[in-house]
Amino acid sequence: MISLQQTMVRYPRGKVALAGINLELHDGGFYYLVGESGAGKSTLLKAIYGGVRPTSGAMMVQDVDLRSASRRKIRSLRRRIGIVFQDHRLLFSRTVYENVALPLRVQGWKPDRLKARVGKVLEFVGLEDRMWSYPEALSGGEQQRVAIARAMSAKPSIILADEPTGNLDVATACRMLDYLVDLNRQGATVIMATHDMHLLQHHPANVVRLHGGALVEDGLADRSVEHDEVHPEAFSHE
């Protein structure tokens, strides 16, 4: 469960990225984070994995209070979260195998278990034959699939995807979404920031709409239902 109560995030230079957000995201849900650039989508995702601390209000992620959590607790939380970035942030000097194995290595998996797991997740994203390739030899879509494989390799309970389809064509973007939906069906909570409204039609789900750092509650969710065929139950009204 991810719970935000009057959560505010202000960056050191004074910019308020999130302003008094009240939100509850339930375990096992699939959530779209939508809103214009600068609406606070990425900041919300960062706050969930402990990349920025809330300035005020309360924020709990899987029973971890992110305002007061120690480094050890944040590290422990991060081990339960898989992240997919728009620019995928793959290590180009490392093979696909090494990229995907990184979270497992961080968590101290033994090499024999690790190899089997990497094989399995690469099979899931259809890249088992590219295990020993370097990312530069892959297409943009394949690179993003490697990023998804890396995010899911350590079996996280939460997957955060920050505009993972931003640089992909429609067909490839839909395929990426299918992978995330599959992971959600396997039990992971998926929170995906996106600009691609067509994805909401491809796979309708809960929508969290942000505008100027605030949660929009004045009917935009209803408009989403009308136009994007999504469910607005993600909102938690005060």
Add this chain to the structure above:
Amino acid sequence: MSRTERQNPRLPGGFSLPPFEVHQALALVIVSIALWGLGLLWLAMVSGEQWINTWQRDIRFHVYVNESSADIDTLRERLKSIPGVNGVRQVEQGEAARWVEQWLGDTGLDHAELAGALPLSLEILPLEDAPEHLFGDIRDEAERIGAKVNEDEAFLANAHTWLSELRAYLAMITGLIAFAIAVIISNTLRMTLLARQDEVHLMRLMGAHEGFVRLPFILEGVVIGMVAGLVAWLLTLPLVVALDSWLVSASIHIHAVTILPECIGLGLMVGLTGSLIATARIVSPEEV
């Protein structure tokens, strides 16, 4: 990708060294040469100390008297009473003349004439643990009756003093060079860190412990230091072997194997210091 790499993929973090690249090789060469230079200086120092120890124990002080024999007896008694003096012996002029002839070589001088020209001399045998001011006391006693002391002998007798000063300077130089080496290693590691900052950032985002993130870089510093120590020893080895017989003839015993742990130990120390300096603060975005 080779079969070996597939069987043992190179994963970052923990006990996994970053790949060896040009800048590490360059650092290794520089550190090896610096450690080699330091090693040579210390070998010279130890050899000098051993050589001085071989003759310093046998040093005698000589007092030359041009007055009557009565004064010699008085002086001998006074010298005997100085603390730190083990014995005083009057050197016969004939013995002194023989020593001078032996020292000068075949000069064709008349022995009796030479003996007559030489002053009367007293030879003072100091105790092994004689006080530092012994020579000063002897000089004071000698000058009281107009006798002269051999100042060169005092200089040689005090060789251990200036040698210990030299050792202190060398220790200081070693400290400075060791610090410079540590900085070189630290800068090399900073370059590696810079090249791998994405990797570090990702590992932190995945919840890696700081020890896990920093260990490869600390290991790299230690390995560079230790390998440089080994290279420095290997460079010193032929020199020690080549000079062995000459050193033994001067009663200097340097065993090449015994200096190996010192070379590697110093390398380890500077490597560890350099890596700790480099990894003291590794900044990543989104670090909490």
